[in-house]
Amino acid sequence: MKHTFLFKEGLWVVKGEYTGRDGNVVNMEGETRTFHARSSWVTEGYVRLLMKDAPVQFDNRYEIVPFDKEKNYTTWKSFNPALGSFSGRFVVVDDTLISTFTSKDNEYSGAEILIQISDTHYRSRGFVFKKEERMSSWAADLMSTGHLLH
Numbered sequence: 001m002k003h004t005f006l007f008k009e010g011l012w013v014v015k016g017e018y019t020g021r022d023g024n025v026v027n028m029e030g031e032t033r034t035f036h037a038r039s040s041w042v043t044e045g046y047v048r049l050l051m052k053d054a055p056v057q058f059d060n061r062y063e064i065v066p067f068d069k070e071k072n073y074t075t076w077k078s079f080n081p082a083l084g085s086f087s088g089r090f091v092v093v094d095d096t097l098i099s100t101f102t103s104k105d106n107e108y109s110g111a112e113i114l115i116q117i118s119d120t121h122y123r124s125r126g127f128v129f130k131k132e133e134r135m136s137s138w139a140a141d142l143m144s145t146g147h148l149l150h
Helices: none
Strands: 011-019 025-036 041-049 056-064 073-080 083-091 096-103 108-118 121-130 133-144
Touching: 011 041, 011 121, 025 073, 073 096
Parallel strands: none
Antiparallel strands: 011 025, 011 133, 025 041, 041 056, 056 073, 073 083, 083 096, 096 108, 108 121, 121 133
16 A cells, blocks of 8 residues: 555544643644645644634644655654644554654654555544653544545
């Protein structure tokens, strides 16, 4: 099975659970869209935390250097309005996309793994640290809306 997330243009719906710094778990939902430009692949979207008082939304945009046919890894940059600029790497290991990242100011770091269940389904697990303190973690599913291109 070839990877479809990132490697094919499309829209993905995100549903899962987010665990905050305080240990409280809340449901989350969102979506992310991938499109390929000549010099970069772009993934942009949002995640909304379904808090009791009012939902909190995080927007993000990744600019990914397209994978070289000879390599199973690449680099990316992103900007998160709440946390700032990040850079990281994606590595393909069998059925898994692994991403590690740090903020430009080295204040934040983390990782995310995306395990391919099928062409239209990935499981995401990840975390963010602020220096030595865990800020958040998540467990989510990404489901393609069926509009994968190429």
